[in-house]
Amino acid sequence: MEKNGKIYVAGHRGLVGSAIVSGLKKKGYTNILTKNHAELELIDQQQVADFFKNEKPDYVVLAAAKVGGIMANNTYRAQFIYENMQIQNNIIHYAWKNGVKKLLFLGSSCIYPKNAPQPLKENYLLTDILEYTNEPYAIAKIAGIKMIESYNIQYGTNFVSVMPTNLYGPHDNFDLEKSHVLPALIRKMHLGKAMHTNNWHAIRADLEHYPIEGINHTASENEILAILQKYGISRSANGDVTITLWGSGKPRREFLHSEDMADACIHIMETTDFDDLKPENTNEIRNTHINIGTGADLTIAELAELIKKITGFEGQIEWDQTKPDGTYQKLLDVSKLHKLGWQEKIDLEEGISSVYKEYINYT
Numbered sequence: 001m002e003k004n005g006k007i008y009v010a011g012h013r014g015l016v017g018s019a020i021v022s023g024l025k026k027k028g029y030t031n032i033l034t035k036n037h038a039e040l041e042l043i044d045q046q047q048v049a050d051f052f053k054n055e056k057p058d059y060v061v062l063a064a065a066k067v068g069g070i071m072a073n074n075t076y077r078a079q080f081i082y083e084n085m086q087i088q089n090n091i092i093h094y095a096w097k098n099g100v101k102k103l104l105f106l107g108s109s110c111i112y113p114k115n116a117p118q119p120l121k122e123n124y125l126l127t128d129i130l131e132y133t134n135e136p137y138a139i140a141k142i143a144g145i146k147m148i149e150s151y152n153i154q155y156g157t158n159f160v161s162v163m164p165t166n167l168y169g170p171h172d173n174f175d176l177e178k179s180h181v182l183p184a185l186i187r188k189m190h191l192g193k194a195m196h197t198n199n200w201h202a203i204r205a206d207l208e209h210y211p212i213e214g215i216n217h218t219a220s221e222n223e224i225l226a227i228l229q230k231y232g233i234s235r236s237a238n239g240d241v242t243i244t245l246w247g248s249g250k251p252r253r254e255f256l257h258s259e260d261m262a263d264a265c266i267h268i269m270e271t272t273d274f275d276d277l278k279p280e281n282t283n284e285i286r287n288t289h290i291n292i293g294t295g296a297d298l299t300i301a302e303l304a305e306l307i308k309k310i311t312g313f314e315g316q317i318e319w320d321q322t323k324p325d326g327t328y329q330k331l332l333d334v335s336k337l338h339k340l341g342w343q344e345k346i347d348l349e350e351g352i353s354s355v356y357k358e359y360i361n362y363t
Helices: 017-024 045-055 070-075 077-097 132-155 180-194 200-209 223-228 258-271 298-312 333-339 350-362
Strands: 007-010 059-062 102-106 159-164 164-169 233-236 241-248 255-257 291-292 316-320
Touching: 007 017, 017 164, 017 258, 045 077, 045 132, 059 077, 059 258, 070 077, 077 102, 077 132, 077 159, 102 132, 102 258, 132 159, 164 180, 164 223, 164 258, 164 350, 180 233, 180 241, 180 350, 200 223, 223 233, 223 291, 223 298, 255 258, 255 350, 258 291, 291 333, 298 316, 298 350
Parallel strands: 007 059, 059 102, 102 159, 159 291, 164 255, 241 316
Antiparallel strands: 233 241
C-alpha cells in the first residue's frame, strides 16, 4: 500500500476495525477514512454508492459486520444473514465500481463444516454441513468469500479474504446477551468477584457503563441480583457465589488478540495480492482465503479457569449441559499464513490480563 493512499476502514469502532486503524497509524499511514453508523448506513445501498463515488478510497478494509455469540447467532438468525449480506454486497460491489486498488474482507472461522477434520485447512470450505446455531452468519461470510473470488476472476480486482479465529481485545462487546465467550467470561467473573466480596460499588459501576436488559446502576439490589442470576451469576443465602456457564466446557477454542489480528491484516495488505493466492495448475479458482490464528487452542473449561485466575474470582463454576456447546473444535491451520511471513506475538494469558485491566479501569 502507498503511505499516502486513502484507506477506508469499515467498522472502525469495532474490535478489529479499531485495532486496524491504530495499527495503520503506528505504521505511518495517515490518510485513513472512517464513518460512524450515523454518517454512513452500510446496509443502505444508495448511501454506500454515494460514499464511494464521492470519497474514492484507494484501499478498503471491510471489518464491519453484525457479530455475536451462540445466543445472539441463534436468536437473531434473520438479522445476521440479512445485515451481513447487505453490508458486504454493498461495499465489495461499489469498491469495484469505483476502482479500489485493494480490498481486505474479514470473515470468520465458523465458515467451516461442523465436523471437518482438525486443524481446519482452507480447502475444507463447503465440504459438509455447518454448525446449526451460527449457520446464517456463516453462510453470509461464505458468500463474501465467493463474491471476492468472483469479482477477482471476472473483473480483475485485487480483493483478498481473511478468516480470523476467535478474537478478543480492547473495545470488545461485553453485552452478556450478545457477546462472545471470552468477554462474557471476563465480565461474569468480574461481577462474580464483586458479588462475592459484597462490593456493590463495583457492581453498580459496571452496570452504569453496561446495563443489562435496561437494568443499570440505579436499580435496586434485588433487581440487580435477579438480572445477574438470569445470566448465570448467583449468590446463595450463605453468600457463596456460583457462575453457571453454557454447555459442558469441553469444546476447544483458539483465541487471537485483536492487535495481532490487525498486524496480520496490515501485513497481508502490504505484501499479498490475489494472484499470490491462486492455485497452480488448475482452471478452478477457489479457497483463496487465508486463515488467521495461532494454531493452538484450549477447552472452554480451561479458558474459564484462566480467567478466574486473572480476575481473582473465588467462587464456583458450574456447567449447564442442557445448553448447546456449539462446534466441538475449530482450530485453524495457519500454515498458509506462516508461509506469507506472519506469526502471532501476544500470549493468551498476557492478552486477557491486559483486556481485564482496561475493562476495570473503564468501568
